[in-house]
Amino acid sequence: MESRIRVLFLISAVIMLSGCAATKNLFGMGPESAPAPASEPPGQVIDPAVERREVKEPQIDREDFELGAFIGVMSVEDFGTDFVYGARLAYHVTEGFFVEGTVGQTEAGLTSFEVLSGGATLIDDDDRTFTYYNLNLGYNILPGEGFIGEGRAYNTNFYLIAGLGSTRFAGDDRFTVNFGAGFRFLLTDSLALHVDFRDHLFDIDLLGEEKTAHNLEGHLGVTVFF
Amino acid sequence: MRNGWILERNTTTTPSTSRSNSSSWTACIVALTLLALTPGHAEAADEDLRTVAVADPYLEMHTGPGRGFPVFHVVDRGESVVIIMQRTDWYRVRATDGTEGWVDQAQMELTLKPDGSEVDFARATLDDFTNAKWEAGVLAGDFGGANIISLYGGYSLNPNVSIEVWGSQILGNFSNGWMGSVNVVHETWPDWRISPFFTLGAGVIRTEPKSTIIQGEDRTDQIGHVGAGFRIYATRRFLLRAEYKSYVVFTSRDDNEEVEEWKAGFAFFF
Numbered sequence: 282m283e284s285r286i287r288v289l290f291l292i293s294a295v296i297m298l299s300g301c302a303a304t305k306n307l308f309g310m311g312p313e314s315a316p317a318p319a320s321e322p323p324g325q326v327i328d329p330a331v332e333r334r335e336v337k338e339p340q341i342d343r344e345d346f347e348l349g350a351f352i353g354v355m356s357v358e359d360f361g362t363d364f365v366y367g368a369r370l371a372y373h374v375t376e377g378f379f380v381e382g383t384v385g386q387t388e389a390g391l392t393s394f395e396v397l398s399g400g401a402t403l404i405d406d407d408d409r410t411f412t413y414y415n416l417n418l419g420y421n422i423l424p425g426e427g428f429i430g431e432g433r434a435y436n437t438n439f440y441l442i443a444g445l446g447s448t449r450f451a452g453d454d455r456f457t458v459n460f461g462a463g464f465r466f467l468l469t470d471s472l473a474l475h476v477d478f479r480d481h482l483f484d485i486d487l488l489g490e491e492k493t494a495h496n497l498e499g500h501l502g503v504t505v506f507f
Numbered sequence: 508m509r510n511g512w513i514l515e516r517n518t519t520t521t522p523s524t525s526r527s528n529s530s531s532w533t534a535c536i537v538a539l540t541l542l543a544l545t546p547g548h549a550e551a552a553d554e555d556l557r558t559v560a561v562a563d564p565y566l567e568m569h570t571g572p573g574r575g576f577p578v579f580h581v582v583d584r585g586e587s588v589v590i591i592m593q594r595t596d597w598y599r600v601r602a603t604d605g606t607e608g609w610v611d612q613a614q615m616e617l618t619l620k621p622d623g624s625e626v627d628f629a630r631a632t633l634d635d636f637t638n639a640k641w642e643a644g645v646l647a648g649d650f651g652g653a654n655i656i657s658l659y660g661g662y663s664l665n666p667n668v669s670i671e672v673w674g675s676q677i678l679g680n681f682s683n684g685w686m687g688s689v690n691v692v693h694e695t696w697p698d699w700r701i702s703p704f705f706t707l708g709a710g711v712i713r714t715e716p717k718s719t720i721i722q723g724e725d726r727t728d729q730i731g732h733v734g735a736g737f738r739i740y741a742t743r744r745f746l747l748r749a750e751y752k753s754y755v756v757f758t759s760r761d762d763n764e765e766v767e768e769w770k771a772g773f774a775f776f777f
Contacts, residue, residue: 340557342592372775374745376573376595380645380773416645416656418773424573436571445647445656447676453717456654456678470592470599506594 344471344506347371351385351475353500357411357450359488361390365498369475371419381417381442385498386410389450392488403487408452411496413481415459417444427466438465448483448496455483461498475502557590559618559626566618568608572597580606588618596630636740636776637666637698644748644774651754651766653679655686659774666697673710684714688730694738704750706734712756729757734768744775 348370355365367385374380389409395402423439443460461479468474481496561584568580572594580602582588588600588610596612618626642661649655654677661671669692677684688710694702708731715725736750749771756764 341590341598344592344594373595374743376597416647421573424571424575426570426576434570436576438573445654447656447678454676454678454683456656470594 345373347373347473347504347506349475349502349504351477351500351502353498355387355411355496355498357387357389357496358494359392360409363388363390365500369502369504371504377421379419379421381419381444382414383417384414386412404451408450411448411450413446413448413457415444415446415457417442417459436467440465442479448481451485451487455485457481457483471506473504473506475504477502558587559590559615559620560587561585562619563614563617566610566614568600568602568606568610570608572599572609576609580608631744633698633700633740635744636746639663639776642669642774642776644772646748646750646770646772648768648770650677650768653677655768655770657770657772661692667694668692682714682716684712686710686712686730688732700740702738704736704738706736706750706752708732728759731755731757741773744777746774746776748772748774
């Protein structure tokens with residue numbers, strides 16, 4: 282019995298391996314089908330003594346990505362204001378344009394109805410966690426320099442962003458449009474401070490009629506370029 | 508200057524005559540610290556590789572990597588600069604006197620390697636757009652009246668045919684959901700700047716009715732789709748993409764559902 286299983290296993294292994302061999306060139310992963318070099322007679326191997334000095338782009342440190350975290354305050358319409366925190370990843374496509382992904386989380390408080398009514402609640406406590414992600418396009422509209430004292434100059438950028446995403450709040454995922462503006466202050470070429478103001482808009486019908494909610498956010502962030 | 512560094516490093520030795528344990532440890536730590544602080548051979552060699560000579564009458568150094576930043580320093584023809592880093596189309600360079608500044612790509616392309624040949628600052632072109640192996644992007648649009656946000660990654664088997672994996676979030680008025688699919692994409696003229704494609708694929712869709720809607724259960728169905736669209740080369744490694752797909756949802760009910768999708772977005776190839 283055991284030997285039969287072993288035979289079956291071997292057969293399947295052989296089939297799979299031959300299949301791999303047949304398909305690997307199809308996927309462009311196999312070696313180029315160059316003929317094997319003719320065997321060189323000993324003693325004629327060229328030993329390059331001259332080291333070529335070439336500038337290749339991969340040797341240059343490219344720093345187009347920006348990764349960081351932020352903390353601030355966010356107002357959830359009808360549900361009060363609380364701390365917000367999150368993370369940001371950006372890729373600078375040109376000196377002007379960048380694309381950015383952000384994730385953030387805050388806690389929604391009580392509506393005035395819930396406070397005044399005493400005990401009635403509109404949503405469960407679990408559903409009060411407000412989590413969003415956004416994919417944005419940004420533009421550095423006012424690049425410039427900031428001066429501290431007479432001897433120090435720091436590069437800055439005032440930028441605009443707009444984009445789409447989703448917000449999980451009150452038990453549903455909500456299609457969210459967000460836009461805003463920010464200020465990037467580069468402490469060094471690789472370390473930046475951010476101040477951002479954003480508005481997150483989505484439709485919500487939790488309080489009876491459907492309306493577009495404006496959820497304003499202001500945060501401070503730190504990012505590193507890599 | 509670089510040789511000076513190397514000499515300094517070579518003369519940094521641990522005093523071997525010391526008998527006291529603690530002092531030899533101290534010496535070791537001092538030596539290690541010096542080694543750590545001193546650029547080694549590898550770094551020196553690396554810097555050597557990143558050194559280029561100015562071939563234009565002069566090289567302008569800007570205070571920042573972008574339009575409008577003022578020129579504050581000029582490096583004359585024949586002098587060399589070391590490239591420290593690159594951000595978008597700007598290079599941070601250091602002149603022999605230690606001054607550092609940003610130089611744009613157009614000027615860097617007029618520098619020469621130490622052996623006198625031109626430096627090739629590779630930049631992505633239309634050719635890379637046609638032949639790149641990997642691609643990833645973000646699209647958003649309309650999926651049968653609901654909003655859809657999609658991420659995808661693709662691998663090219665050859666310039667004409669590629670395989671893509673998609674993940675989408677669907678956000679509607681009555682239900683939300685997720686969708687995952689695998690596509691085969693065929694480009695007839697991949698070398699065109701605006702390259703049309705056809706696509707065919709299959710996957711699964713997860714539908715979750717909204718919490719304010721009473722009836723309806725979460726369900727997962729299989730989908731199949733056909734579609735067509737355009738990939739448009741924008742700049743560098745950046746492309747725009749717009750597409751239409753027609754989905755058939757194989758439901759467990761009597762009738763299959765048909766859904767039309769329109770999407771646009773951007774992507775990168777690498």
